[in-house]
Amino acid sequence: MIGDFPQLLINGLLAGTQLAVPAIGFTTVFAVLRFPNFAVASHATIGAYAGYLANTALGLPAGAALLVAFLVAGAFGVASDEIVLRRLRTAGPLTVAIASVALTIVLENAVRFAFGNDPRGYDLAVLRDWRVDLGWLGRVRIGPQQVINAGAAAIAMAVLFGFLGFTRTGKMMRAVADNPILAALKGINAETVARLANFIGMGLAGYGGMLIAMDTAVDPLTGFRVMLSIFAAAVVGGLGSIPGAVLGAFVIGVGEELSVLVFDPTYRTAVGFFAILIVLTLRPRGLLGERAV
Amino acid sequence: MTLRLRRRTALLGGLAAPFVSRLAAAQTGPIRLGTLTPQTGAGGPYGPPMVKTVQSVVAEINAAGGVLGRKIELVSEDDETNPDSAVRAARKLIDVEKVSAIIGTWASAVTTAVAPLCWENKVMLFTVSGADSITKLPHNGYIIRTQPNTYLQSGMAAQFLAKSGAKSVFALSAQTPFAVDSYNRLADVLAAGGAKALGDVIYDPAKTSFRSEIDQALKTKPDALFLNSYTPDLAVILRELYRAGYEGKKFTYGYAANAKLIESVGAEVAEGLISFAPSPDLDSPSYAKIKALLGNEPDPYSCQVYDHISLAALAIAKAGAASGLAIHDSVRAVGNPAGTKVTDAVAGLKLLAAGKDVNFEGASGPCKFTALGDIEGCRFRFDIAEKGKYRLLSLI
Amino acid sequence: MENYLLAMAVFAGCYALMALGLNLIFGLAGMVNLGLVGFFAVGAYASALLTVKLHLPMLVGWAAAIALASLLGAAMALITARLRGDYLAIVTLGFAEVIRLAASNEIWLTNGTDGISAIPAPGRGVLSPLLFNLQFVVIVWAVVGLAAWALARLSAAPFGRVLRAIREDDMIAAVAGKRVLAFKVQAFALGAGLLGLAGALYAHFNAYIAPDGFQPLITIYVVLALTAGGTGTMRGAVLGAVLVIALTESTRFFGGVIPWLKPVQFAALREAAIGLALILVLYYRPDGIIPERIQPQEPA
Numbered sequence: 009m010i011g012d013f014p015q016l017l018i019n020g021l022l023a024g025t026q027l028a029v030p031a032i033g034f035t036t037v038f039a040v041l042r043f044p045n046f047a048v049a050s051h052a053t054i055g056a057y058a059g060y061l062a063n064t065a066l067g068l069p070a071g072a073a074l075l076v077a078f079l080v081a082g083a084f085g086v087a088s089d090e091i092v093l094r095r096l097r098t099a100g101p102l103t104v105a106i107a108s109v110a111l112t113i114v115l116e117n118a119v120r121f122a123f124g125n126d127p128r129g130y131d132l133a134v135l136r137d138w139r140v141d142l143g144w145l146g147r148v149r150i151g152p153q154q155v156i157n158a159g160a161a162a163i164a165m166a167v168l169f170g171f172l173g174f175t176r177t178g179k180m181m182r183a184v185a186d187n188p189i190l191a192a193l194k195g196i197n198a199e200t201v202a203r204l205a206n207f208i209g210m211g212l213a214g215y216g217g218m219l220i221a222m223d224t225a226v227d228p229l230t231g232f233r234v235m236l237s238i239f240a241a242a243v244v245g246g247l248g249s250i251p252g253a254v255l256g257a258f259v260i261g262v263g264e265e266l267s268v269l270v271f272d273p274t275y276r277t278a279v280g281f282f283a284i285l286i287v288l289t290l291r292p293r294g295l296l297g298e299r300a301v
Numbered sequence: 302m303t304l305r306l307r308r309r310t311a312l313l314g315g316l317a318a319p320f321v322s323r324l325a326a327a328q329t330g331p332i333r334l335g336t337l338t339p340q341t342g343a344g345g346p347y348g349p350p351m352v353k354t355v356q357s358v359v360a361e362i363n364a365a366g367g368v369l370g371r372k373i374e375l376v377s378e379d380d381e382t383n384p385d386s387a388v389r390a391a392r393k394l395i396d397v398e399k400v401s402a403i404i405g406t407w408a409s410a411v412t413t414a415v416a417p418l419c420w421e422n423k424v425m426l427f428t429v430s431g432a433d434s435i436t437k438l439p440h441n442g443y444i445i446r447t448q449p450n451t452y453l454q455s456g457m458a459a460q461f462l463a464k465s466g467a468k469s470v471f472a473l474s475a476q477t478p479f480a481v482d483s484y485n486r487l488a489d490v491l492a493a494g495g496a497k498a499l500g501d502v503i504y505d506p507a508k509t510s511f512r513s514e515i516d517q518a519l520k521t522k523p524d525a526l527f528l529n530s531y532t533p534d535l536a537v538i539l540r541e542l543y544r545a546g547y548e549g550k551k552f553t554y555g556y557a558a559n560a561k562l563i564e565s566v567g568a569e570v571a572e573g574l575i576s577f578a579p580s581p582d583l584d585s586p587s588y589a590k591i592k593a594l595l596g597n598e599p600d601p602y603s604c605q606v607y608d609h610i611s612l613a614a615l616a617i618a619k620a621g622a623a624s625g626l627a628i629h630d631s632v633r634a635v636g637n638p639a640g641t642k643v644t645d646a647v648a649g650l651k652l653l654a655a656g657k658d659v660n661f662e663g664a665s666g667p668c669k670f671t672a673l674g675d676i677e678g679c680r681f682r683f684d685i686a687e688k689g690k691y692r693l694l695s696l697i
Numbered sequence: 698m699e700n701y702l703l704a705m706a707v708f709a710g711c712y713a714l715m716a717l718g719l720n721l722i723f724g725l726a727g728m729v730n731l732g733l734v735g736f737f738a739v740g741a742y743a744s745a746l747l748t749v750k751l752h753l754p755m756l757v758g759w760a761a762a763i764a765l766a767s768l769l770g771a772a773m774a775l776i777t778a779r780l781r782g783d784y785l786a787i788v789t790l791g792f793a794e795v796i797r798l799a800a801s802n803e804i805w806l807t808n809g810t811d812g813i814s815a816i817p818a819p820g821r822g823v824l825s826p827l828l829f830n831l832q833f834v835v836i837v838w839a840v841v842g843l844a845a846w847a848l849a850r851l852s853a854a855p856f857g858r859v860l861r862a863i864r865e866d867d868m869i870a871a872v873a874g875k876r877v878l879a880f881k882v883q884a885f886a887l888g889a890g891l892l893g894l895a896g897a898l899y900a901h902f903n904a905y906i907a908p909d910g911f912q913p914l915i916t917i918y919v920v921l922a923l924t925a926g927g928t929g930t931m932r933g934a935v936l937g938a939v940l941v942i943a944l945t946e947s948t949r950f951f952g953g954v955i956p957w958l959k960p961v962q963f964a965a966l967r968e969a970a971i972g973l974a975l976i977l978v979l980y981y982r983p984d985g986i987i988p989e990r991i992q993p994q995e996p997a
Binding site: 247275 | 729731776777779780783784786787788790791792794795798801802920924959961962964965966968969971972973976979980
């Protein structure tokens with residue numbers, strides 16, 4: 009079983025890249041708006057469907073479809089926040105968080121209403137794995153699709169980091185995230201930044217949702233199935249920290265894979281839960297984040 | 302003394318009142334039947350075509366004059382693939398809608414939860430659930446199951462596997478009530494046929510990736526994989542197997558390998574997948590009818606509920622009454638081998654009205670039931686996915 | 698129709714108990730709990746297993762349900778006591794999922810996804826369905842009444858006042874010398890115990906439980922009940938539970954009104970209605986889910 013370690017590690021790292029993108033989205037919204045937005049689950053599903061339509065109905069290739077997934081989910085994110093969540097912000101983060109749970113139920117069923125329950129697939133070639141010989145570590149197989157997904161995730165992250173680090177708007181967002189009062193004093197319009205955060209955060213959720221769906225299937229429950237793992241990734245990395253979300257995603261991804269060495273495979277989702285507990289007990293701010301207490 | 306007796310009689314009369322009024326209503330007015338299928342939740346993909354099939358049969362029967370001169374009114378509820386909601390939906394169907402039969406429960410947990418309500422209220426339950434424990438419940442004849450039980454199915458699959466030359470088989474199963482039973486039976490029959498079962502991995506079908514489970518399976522170097530899955534997880538597994546370069550045989554149940562599966566994964570990934578399902582006489586016109594209605598190869602569940610509603614209608618006609626008790630008493634009588642063979646309800650109803658006996662053979666199989674409510678046996682068909690289509694491999 | 702209404706009244710009673718439990722944990726003590734269905738499941742399984750496998754009397758099963766759920770509640774409180782609300786939300790959500798997974802997987806204990814059948818109840822099979830349901834309505838609502846009365850007393854007592862103080866501000870309560878952790882653990886344990894009892898009652902009424910029956914949606918129903926009824930008041934919890942059952946069940950009857958919808962679309966609408974109801978309640982309840990304000994003490 010120990011001989012499986014290299015393969016499990018690779019599986020975990022690749023799974024981690026898939027989780028990273030929606031986790032970043034989740035944590036971005038938290039960083040700026042200060043509440044956990046559970047609606048990332050349904051926005052991931054919306055992105056998956058948007059990409060599906062772009063790919064099958066409009067004939068767009070994967071890259072362009074991913075962009076469509078991002079844009080459509082982002083637009084829904086802004087709209088759903090404006091229409092549903094915004095006016096509850098004064099009631100406190102818990103109220104908005106619960107409202108976001110209700111919102112995700114509504115959106116998931118809107119998708120079900122429009123598309124039914126049948127799982128759909130993208131019109132994309134399925135590629136055979138590469139077999140790599142790692143010498144004394146054994147042979148492992150690596151999926152090119154996984155690597156492409158990882159690449160897509162990396163691109164998204166790079167663009168995001170660039171945006172946040174080097175553009176004026178990005179820096180505005182970081183300012184609001186770091187210190188909303190000071191940012192307001194400096195004349196930064198909190199609402200514009202909030203909309204931006206929602207657009208980017210939910211857009212990434214949709215982008216990530218399509219990546220996950222490319223590997224599995226597009227159905228109304230696509231986002232819901234990975235919800236707990238996404239939260240775990242963001243919490244473990246530290247809510248509000250984007251590099252934390254990436255790190256957390258890898259921790260959860262690898263953790264879930266390695267857990268089969270110890271537990272029954274069906275308990276994999278439980279790993280996320282235990283990871284959260286352990287991290288929050290020992291290091292309440294998460295690996296890279298702010299205090300949770 | 303007399304006072305006490307009168308009070309007791311009054312009390313008993315009061316208790317009996319609901320039953321009496323139900324019986325009275327059952328003599329005239331429309332015949333009420335219900336469907337309880339998964340429209341949301343994990344079984345969500347299966348419910349809608351099932352309801353559509355039942356609705357079309359009801360429409361056909363009503364257009365031809367109904368049963369015993371009465372129209373059928375169909376009430377459909379969503380069980381949300383979860384026994385908690387299913388129980389409330391069933392109570393509504395039984396206590397408010399006063400249906401005589403509930404058709405189409407799919408998830409084994411749903412069927413097990415709803416069954417006691419049915420037999421306690423003398424409502425007939427027609428189910429497509431496969432778990433062996435279901436017909437072993439004390440249902441007094443109020444359950445009819447058209448899905449061959451696990452014992453029968455895995456036995457058939459194993460026989461076919463052994464005969465097809467597979468020597469070492471590994472099983473991947475979704476977490477369901479019959480995963481373990483299914484594997485044990487598989488292993489037994491394989492051993493009898495000279496092959497070997499290498500092991501079983503049970504996975505959580507809600508996961509989005511099964512790489513580790515597949516690695517575990519492939520490590521044992523099987524020449525055949527038995528995939529005890531539903532369509533969504535089967536799609537993921539097939540893609541993983543393709544990526545892993547697995548070249549051996551792949552077996553699965555027919556309900557998982559439907560037309561939507563090939564659409565979802567593509568022809569190349571599905572290539573070579575062998576699926577098996579209980580089968581009617583393939584020239585059966587009812588089979589063709591369902592195909593025309595649904596627009597693709599009918600899934601086994603739609604075929605079964607087609608039979609459920611037909612059996613219910615015919616049983617009512619045979620019994621001359623529309624209560625659950627009447628269906629319970631007559632449902633086997635409409636499969637009289639000495640009667641005229643019919644494959645659809647309308648034809649059968651005509652014959653019954655003329656006083657003749659019928660032998661209903663349905664879209665899912667010959668529809669002959671044991672005392673416990675299981676099907677006595679059925680034919681099995683084996684299909685192979687080739688170039689994006691299923692081709693019939695054999696019919697036994 | 699009467700049978701159906703009586704059965705729904707039993708379910709409403711179970712939800713009322715759960716809402717009371719949530720009121721204690723969140724309404725009084727301010728601790729978020731999105732893992733309600735996990736404690737509900739634990740109570741249901743505890744009672745079912747003891748009565749079905751060990752043939753112990755039903756009341757013993759109920760006691761075990763309360764005890765086990767309370768124990769888990771205390772453990773959860775100890776582990777998560779210092780966490781902020783939104784983190785607590787995520788952790789408790791995960792807890793419920795783990796319980797469901799364990800119930801599905803540990804077949805040796807719980808029968809796995811097959812579930813546990815033939816859970817006994819007084820008069821099952823002997824009484825007519827109508828009388829059986831009626832009996833259960835009386836049992837469940839007697840328990841609800843007792844629990845509501847006991848919690849109201851607790852709330853007015855020093856224990857309740859300390860909890861409310863902790864809810865408003867941990868620090869001040871600690872500075873005032875109150876052992877904050879001990880109070881939180883007690884409140885969580887008591888609330889969890891109520892959730893477990895609700896589970897036991899549910900199991901014995903339904904005669905059958907399975908892991909798939911304990912979906913996260915149940916937690917949402919209870920949150921909706923408490924929010925709609927009025928967080929912080931016992932009466933509100935009970936009222937809210939009745940409203941939620943009325944909502945989920947009455948939507949079944951509208952299928953005939955909109956016949957052009959496919960069944961899957963109608964089902965989607967029904968589920969969406971719950972989410973919508975929660976959102977509307979959050980808008981229009983003047984204090985949203987913020988519990989009632991502490992009344993200032995009358996000057997001596």
